[in-house]
Amino acid sequence: xxxxxxxxxxxxxxxxxxxxxxxxxxxxxxxxxxxxxxxxxxxxxxxxxxxxxxxxxxxxxxxxxxxxxxxxxxxxxxxxxxxxxxxxxxxxxxxxxxxxxxxxxxxxxxxxx
Amino acid sequence: xxxxxxxxxxxxxxxxxxxxxxxxxxxxxxxxxxxxxxxxxxxxxxxxxxxxxxxxxxxxxxxxxxxxxxxxxxxxxxxxxxxxxxxxxxxxxxxxxxxxxxxxxxxxxxxxxxxxxxxxxxxxxxxxxxxxxxxxxxxxxxxxxxxxxxxxxxxxxxxxxxxxxxxxxxxxxxxxxxxxxxxxxxxxxxxxxxxxxxxxxxxxxxxxxxxxxxxxxxx
Numbered sequence: 364x365x366x367x368x369x370x371x372x373x374x375x376x377x378x379x380x381x382x383x384x385x386x387x388x389x390x391x392x393x394x395x396x397x398x399x400x401x402x403x404x405x406x407x408x409x410x411x412x413x414x415x416x417x418x419x420x421x422x423x424x425x426x427x428x429x430x431x432x433x434x435x436x437x438x439x440x441x442x443x444x445x446x447x448x449x450x451x452x453x454x455x456x457x458x459x460x461x462x463x464x465x466x467x468x469x470x471x472x473x474x475x476x
Numbered sequence: 477x478x479x480x481x482x483x484x485x486x487x488x489x490x491x492x493x494x495x496x497x498x499x500x501x502x503x504x505x506x507x508x509x510x511x512x513x514x515x516x517x518x519x520x521x522x523x524x525x526x527x528x529x530x531x532x533x534x535x536x537x538x539x540x541x542x543x544x545x546x547x548x549x550x551x552x553x554x555x556x557x558x559x560x561x562x563x564x565x566x567x568x569x570x571x572x573x574x575x576x577x578x579x580x581x582x583x584x585x586x587x588x589x590x591x592x593x594x595x596x597x598x599x600x601x602x603x604x605x606x607x608x609x610x611x612x613x614x615x616x617x618x619x620x621x622x623x624x625x626x627x628x629x630x631x632x633x634x635x636x637x638x639x640x641x642x643x644x645x646x647x648x649x650x651x652x653x654x655x656x657x658x659x660x661x662x663x664x665x666x667x668x669x670x671x672x673x674x675x676x677x678x679x680x681x682x683x684x685x686x687x688x689x690x691x692x693x694x695x
Contacts, residue, residue, distance in 0.1 A: 365566070365567050365568055365598070365599035365602065367566070368566055368568070368570065368599075368603075369485060369486070369602075372485050372486055372488060372489065373485050375488065376481070376483060376485060376487070376488070380479060380481050380483075381479075384477070384479055386477075391478075394485070399627065399628050400602060400628075401598045401599070437663065448624055448625060448627070449624070450623075450624050450627055450657070450660060450661065457660070458656050458657060458659075458660030459659070459660045459663065460660055460661065461631075461663075462627060462628070462631050462661070466628060468484060468485045468486060468602065469481075469482060469483060469484045469485055470481045470482070470483050470484075470485055471480070471481065471482060472478050472479060472480045472481055472482075473478070473479050473481060474477065474478045474479075475477055475479060476477065
């Protein structure tokens with residue numbers, strides 16, 4: 364939903380990291396995205412292709428590692444993957460769940476020449 | 477050559493949010509970020525809150541909308557300093573927008589800043605502003621299943637205002653289910669059932685909010 368704003372930040376970060384190592388071209392960008400951020404891979408790639416034109420990241424290939432949503436039950440301690448937005452413990456049925464994973468949004472690495 | 481980066485994508489926004497927080501604290505302003513889906517009643521709640529707190533605190537408002545200045549005009553009629561941010565399509569406020577808004581507010585003469593985020597329960601969760609408290613405004617006609625559909629926003633909100641309780645007789649809203657879902661996602665979240673239309677419950681909400689403001693002022 365908010366992919367353009369996020370992709371602008373990705374591009375800024377990619378370009379500044381590439382320039383720090385005196386790269387002339389960015390070939391590959393590896394991103395880590397949690398399922399709960401609502402970010403759609405295809406949308407990020409689409410915007411990235413557009414806004415990276417005439418930067419050193421133009422033509423770079425984006426790859427995505429998705430992190431599933433995970434919760435931890437505050438009543439029985441069970442940790443589990445959250446599927447289809449069901450926020451209930453599959454072991455004891457409790458609704459008291461802390462979000463343990465799925466909010467990730469970071470740049471893992473870039474490949475440059 | 478592969479370069480390991482391992483940096484948050486919204487790190488630059490987080491940094492600017494920290495700067496906003498510094499500016500707010502230097503001027504002893506307590507900032508509250510209101511999020512909600514469109515039509516939950518954020519502006520109505522803001523107006524009721526302003527009415528109740530304006531004797532005790534000097535209040536400023538930031539209105540975030542995709543377009544139009546309707547909400548800012550409503551606030552401005554009350555003689556409250558207000559800055560309208562039109563995000564021009566973006567579905568959330570970010571820290572840079574708030575920083576620009578602060579530059580256009582009389583920060584020397586404010587105790588409290590009420591920030592009305594863009595109506596949306598997804599994107600605003602990712603963009604820190606530098607606020608002291610997050611308050612989510614939900615409403616009875618939206619249904620009791622909202623917390624499980626927007627878990628991140630609910631899990632990060634300090635309080636939830638449940639508006640439009642006067643409509644309860646007309647809709648299938650299960651208040652117990654809503655309460656358990658909210659408390660399940662955020663341990664200790666406080667829920668304020670209110671009706672901005674009838675005024676029911678507003679007293680309890682504003683007394684909690686003023687206590688939060690005073691405790692931040694003492695900090």
